Amino acid sequence: MADTPEMLFEHARAAFLEACALDITTPKPGNVSTHSPGHGMHAAQFLASADASLDALFARGARVGQRILDAVTRTRAAVGCNTNLGIVLLVAPLAAALEDTGARPLSAPAWRAAVGAVLSRLDLEDARLAYRAIALANPGGLGDAPEQSVHAPPTIGLRDAMRLASERDSIARQYANGFADLFDTGLAAYREATAQMRGNAPQAAYESAMLNVFLAFLGGWPDSHIVRKHGLTLAQSVTLMAREQHARWRQTPSAGRLATSDPQLDAWDAELKARAINPGTSADLAVATLFVARCVERPG
Template sequence: MTPAEHAQLALLLEVAGTPKPGNVDRDRDFPDLRFEHFLAGAIGSGAGLRAAEEGKPVGEAFEQAVEGMSHQEGGNTQFGALLLLVPLVKADELSPESVTEVVEETTVEDAEGFYRAFEHVDVAVSDPPEGMDEFDVRRGSSAVSALREADTTLYDVMELSADKDGIAREWTNGFPRTFQASERIAELDGGISARAAQVYLEFLAHEPDTFVAKRHGKKVAESVLVRAQEALQEAREGNSELVTAFADSLVEEGINPGTTADIVAGGLFVALERGVSP
């Protein structure tokens, strides 16, 4: 399979894993966001992922992937995952150094493509730093003139958000959790989507999810982490019922640890490229 195909497969395997507390999986839907929306989003992102594989600029490939992903009724299914996958697919080799080179070489034009991608789907984001309203990603194309005037690259944009956004933090620190997830997936036994679901729970129990913090606040994100730790401990002792109950409760509460799921999708891609077979 090609890197672009492996990226699409990673998106499919990530959503197929279950139980995946708080996120859509093959056993759980939200009222307005269903399993099949994620399947359609993964297929729709293909043209943009192939563009990244062919060496197209990161911003152009990302916007194309998001635009294709948006062609389903659920809205934003994989925006964050694609923001990780595009530079991973584009990299000459799958190493932190190579992917860092890709993202550090992004341009103002790449930033423009990133901002335009927000016009295709509704993405939950934090307010920009004080005095930086002109760079609010929710402005979409309207922010292009400010980007050009300040000569702001896509990497610069990620640096602005890295203190409170887990995907931006991956970009600016060599994709550490993405590569850690791939290594953990490779270590485990069983079906690859089941391994991914286990890694998802382990990661959720290790670090507060930044998407949860954006939507519900820091205290809720920290509470989810503690509950994940309890569920993980029970799972390790052979009690899977608590994990299922935890998964159901987060869905009922509308708490969606999306950043953790996105990072697992990136880890799945790296694992597939390194030879892990589904």
């Protein structure tokens, strides 16, 4: 039986919270997790941020910019720091597009097409609202640009502004390319991991998928957050290491691929945190991918 709009809406809300929870239950090198805090933050802040931003991101009928601003405002009120700006920027148009998919049950191609339609409608007001959100979150270096800096009022629509930043920021690139990295690279990595982990406990399979998606993004191109904080050369070195670690990890039999039992990844995690290197953009892309993947799967 086809899902009703209400069933789809509730499933999407649950999928978002699940993806955010997997983000911190899965140890990912350089990221905060329940196993390893870092960068002055801890896991409880990320869970609280997901809860705080939920209603804003899934406010039916709201424009994308308003969802972004309200989600960031509520997150700041809940945890007092920037824990989820990248996730919010990615999920807001995805959530808005759910209202336009028409397809029941939801499919990735239908959702992708709806996302494209949502992005094409983004206007100057969306840019104004999103700029306010980015300024409020105050992420170091994000939004600094020779054109359409968030420190000045925008003069173009949000998608056009994101296009200007797309060559230097992977989240902005999703607005420019219709979320191609999520629907192509991200979902492929998710499906690979879940297929290989079939027969294992669901939580282990999903954590394995989260790690596989994260390493696919981190090894695919330099992490934007690392580039902003430490420069391109260091970010490229992290990307190369991610490729090596990912290739090794993928050769591990499924029974030994649980994210909590890889000493080499644990050691790399400690090294990255000791050097204040946080692959935050790769984590944001992974969360958004897991959100999409869990949405297109049937509940249960």
